[in-house]
Amino acid sequence: MNSRIETQQGSAGPVDPAMDPARARLVALAAERGVSLAALSGLLGRNAAYLQQFVRKGSPRKLEENDRRALAEFFGVEEAELGAPSRETVxxxxxxxxxxxxxxxxxxxxxxxxxxxxxxxxxxxxxxxxxxxxxxxxxxxxxxxxxxxxxxxxxxxxxxxxxxxxxxxxxxxxxxxxxxxxxxxxxxxxxxxxxxxxxxxxxxxxxxxxxxxxxxxxxxxxxxxxxxxxxxxxx
The missing domain is CATH 2.10.109.10 (Umud Fragment, subunit A)
Incomplete structure (x- = not known):
């Protein structure tokens, strides 16, 4: 996966306190890296609104495994932070x-x-x-x-x-x-x-x-x- 991506400072928007942890973590990671959700969607080969809809509208309900893995690799975090089952459940x-x-x-x-x-x-x-x-x-x-x-x-x-x-x-x-x-x-x-x-x-x-x-x-x-x-x- 190519981890080079154009960044836009603050483009992911603020974190909603009511947001579930996986979505909130994705928003926070994007803000920390200064990359937009649209750019991340493009990294996954998705349309520009894919992650925005995931975060704001809850659709899809959860990230597909390949998308979750690609995002975790890009941010350098564990997949569990983005909604994967924790290792203790395996x-x-x-x-x-x-x-x-x-x-x-x-x-x-x-x-x-x-x-x-x-x-x-x-x-x-x-x-x-x-x-x-x-x-x-x-x-x-x-x-x-x-x-x-x-x-x-x-x-x-x-x-x-x-x-x-x-x-x-x-x-x-x-x-x-x-x-x-x-x-x-x-x-x-x-x-x-x-x-x-x-x-x-x-x-x-x-x-x-x-x-x-x-x-x-x-x-x-x-x-x-x-x-x-x-x-x-x-x-």
Whole structure:
């Protein structure tokens, strides 16, 4: 974003004591910087009256996220000062212990490659960063944030279902084993495969790519680490 903008001293006008805090803060910041609301609207790619209507008429009711972020960057302030939810309302999940909140869950992304190819050895499970999900959506799916991890798929054996570089959300909750996609460990190798019941208590380990053979292993040889409940990737 280009933060250079023509200024006009005092052009935002006085702050109305009855104005809600986000609008009042925007007016005060504009006055401090000496920039008009019309000029700020132009910075956002909006018509000249956009922020004037936001401040004086309450339309829109709140700033869109991208507009709020751009203004916060321009003024060098936290987005919360312009109406964003405070950081305390965000749910963050560390390596093991979540802190509950209403709207969001930050799920750990682990530096593990669940191989959809020949297989890879599991690495250090400490999170490298996090991927944010809607807390409401997770609850609708019956998922507990503390039991979730995000890992990357490596290889092509699960194409077209999963592609190399896709990210998968893995639920580690203890559940009865059902047919479906799971992350497993076999011979100290981490894999993402489709599992189905086999003969005499064995498990069939299936690659969706028909170029790869179907395997069958004794249940005791397969450590089921979690169920794949979501995938995401580039288009």
């Amino acid at each position: 749910l963050t999940v560390g390596a093991g212990a979540p802190v509950r909140a209403a709207d969001w869950a930050d799920i750990p992304r682990l530096p593990l490659g669940a191989s959809a190819g020949p297989g890879t050895v599991a690495l250090d499970p400490a999170p490298v960063d996090r991927l944010r999900f809607s807390g409401r959506w997770l609850r609708q799916q019956g998922l507990e944030p503390a039991m979730l991890s995000v890992i990357e798929v490596e290889g092509d054996s699960m194409e077209p279902t999963l592609r190399d570089g896709d990210e998968i959300l893995v639920d580690r909750s203890a559940r009865p084993l059902l047919s479906g996609l799971h992350v497993i460990r076999v011979d100290d190798v981490l894999l993402v495969k489709r599992l189905e019941p086999g003969s005499a208590g064995a498990i069939q380990i299936i690659s969706d790519n028909p170029a790869y053979p179907r395997l069958e292993r004794p249940r005791a040889d397969v450590a089921v680490l979690g169920r794949v409940v979501w995938k995401g990737g580039r288009v």
